[in-house]
Amino acid sequence: MANPSRPGSRATGYTPRTAGPHTAGRTAADRPRLPTLEDVARLAGVSRATVSRVINGVRNVDPDLHAVVWSAVDATGYVPNRAARSLVTRRAGTIALVVSDSHDHDADPFFSRFLADPFFGRAVGGAMSVLGATTIQLALHLLGSEQARARLVGDLRHGQADGVLLLSLHPDDTLPARLVEAAIPVVLVGRPARPTPISYVDVANELGAALAVDHLLSRGCRQVALVGGLADTPASQDRSAGFRQAMARRGRAWSPYEAGDFTRDSGEAAMRRLLDRHPDVDGVFVANDLMAQGALNALRSAGRRVPEDVAVVGFDDSSAAQAAQPPLTTVRQPLEDMAAEATRMLLARVDDPGLANSSVIFDPLLVVRASA
Amino acid sequence: MANPSRPGSRATGYTPRTAGPHTAGRTAADRPRLPTLEDVARLAGVSRATVSRVINGVRNVDPDLHAVVWSAVDATGYVPNRAARSLVTRRAGTIALVVSDSHDHDADPFFSRFLADPFFGRAVGGAMSVLGATTIQLALHLLGSEQARARLVGDLRHGQADGVLLLSLHPDDTLPARLVEAAIPVVLVGRPARPTPISYVDVANELGAALAVDHLLSRGCRQVALVGGLADTPASQDRSAGFRQAMARRGRAWSPYEAGDFTRDSGEAAMRRLLDRHPDVDGVFVANDLMAQGALNALRSAGRRVPEDVAVVGFDDSSAAQAAQPPLTTVRQPLEDMAAEATRMLLARVDDPGLANSSVIFDPLLVVRASA
DNA sequence: TTGTACGCGTTATCAG
DNA sequence: CTGATAACGCGTACAA
16 A cells, blocks of 8 residues: 555555644635524524525424525525535435446556447436436446445445446456445446346346347348347347347348457457458448447448448447447437436435435447448 | 525635535444554554554664564454544545546536546546555545635545545636645646646657657658647647657648537547648547547548558547457556556655645657557 | 543434 | 534644
């Protein structure tokens, strides 16, 4: 750890980090004192308790005082002190948006890549659309190591935030289970990789795959192939399963298949293998847009026209899809809505921790562009 | 406002928002009581004050007690209570990452678009890379209305956050001036549109334009044109100015020029006009990647090959650049580094509000791909 | 160097 | 329905 004055600290224990609130510098008494409940009370001619009740909308308030108090609030420019309120209510008034992955932030540019992807921003936007009407803050946490995860759980148990909106990027992530164990309200965006008693939102990946299949078949494709993603991720599993089921329903018992790892290069390689082994392929469903873009490259190199010779459908409607050449027909997740709903679910759990776990699955949308 | 029990409230005054910390539900006493300083002190056989000193690294601490106290901390699993600490230190331990624009969040999908752009995520990543070693939280704020801006300034004056990392998206944004006036520590990412006594980081846009020009000329382009962005944004002004200066330095007194508004469509239209009026154009510097992508479309429609007939250089190295066909040669802003430095500057200002304003300008990097 | 005691601004309890 | 008053957990003068 970074604290030289404390050599033998356990990794899970509390360790001071630099630049905390204890740092030197201007601490108090030089900004002008802000109006407090007391000031409002004095001006309104009532007690602090009454002002507090009015402000918090507690019942049993005389309508007359109500008005008097509010005008005193306006007159003084009073704003409740968050810290004081938190201290007594034991609520942080903060929701943590946690991105958890196995890669280390400093060592690996993965977080940069993930953060640069529309997925992250759209999720943030969805969460903020719910929190915007609220005093609840959204605090960001990027977790790249087990140590960081352990620390977060510790901080959370100590009330650093009231709940967690979790983007868990790795199938082996220990965080979901840790949070459940610590009884911290949490809602996952995306189905948990391992069976876990946890609430989550997700898109109906199977249905998305079915949309893609139906689109490819109805445009006349006769040999439709699948480029799957990382085998151990739920999204990949569901999309592949959905593909197979939809094909089976249309009488196609077997289809050419190659797997990638969700990267552009792996998509290109998979497509190349596909063309190699099944030259008659005239339609492909690719488990995400990035790989689909790679597939487009492979097809171009192979001299196949898209969509005339081979039609391609991706998944996610990432910016890669719009920018691809030709623009990708793809399955869009309503991520903003999903994140918004996840936030609502989380807020409900924070209010009532006894709530049973639930999941909400959103319908995907087929966005038809030029590639299929 | 959303509070029916308070009809005539002023817009700038405090108004309760739903689901605040005052909401009903489990408030206290049902989670197990967490260890406090008192508990640690008892176990260590010292006073609260001593424990506090040890934890905060205050000098005048007996080395022996030091060790005893830390082991007691470990034994109890103590974690400082943020709210209590904030209350007395008058520090929130929070930095606000504020995105301010004129568009309303609910009414306009602009925020979604902005958040989905790598710009946002990369900035977040940069900030987090600095904050990660700290106990300081990053809280997100999306501001789409004057009212929201006023409210934020109010909350900030009342200590909701210790400082602001500001992404101001609109040249007429009132927020920078408001924050400066309220004496709230703030660092802008990107030069302020109007002269303002404020700290900021930025990329050397002129230099970026010069890199593009040099690249185009040295690859043999004879008629290089400019597609500029929104005239009232600093970035656009600087890039256009940089282009002209660099061209002048190379003996080109005048160049074809068309303006867009940073959108893909406007870039396509501008390129079309350019081809119309100056058919001999064989090189273009476009003020951002999105417009450059549009330009690519226009060139394709016009039957011009890129880069053989016309070479294209963009700006930003957004995901659009990598995904474009052909992939865009573009000027990359070191956004992560910029946001990280901005965060460091902000932290310094929070520690010492008397600090003079400063700006740090980063060198851009030319990323050479296929388009030029 | 350590301990005592006060105050930070709120909410909640309990009398009136 | 309202007003004292006691926590909430911590940092820090001030005194020892």
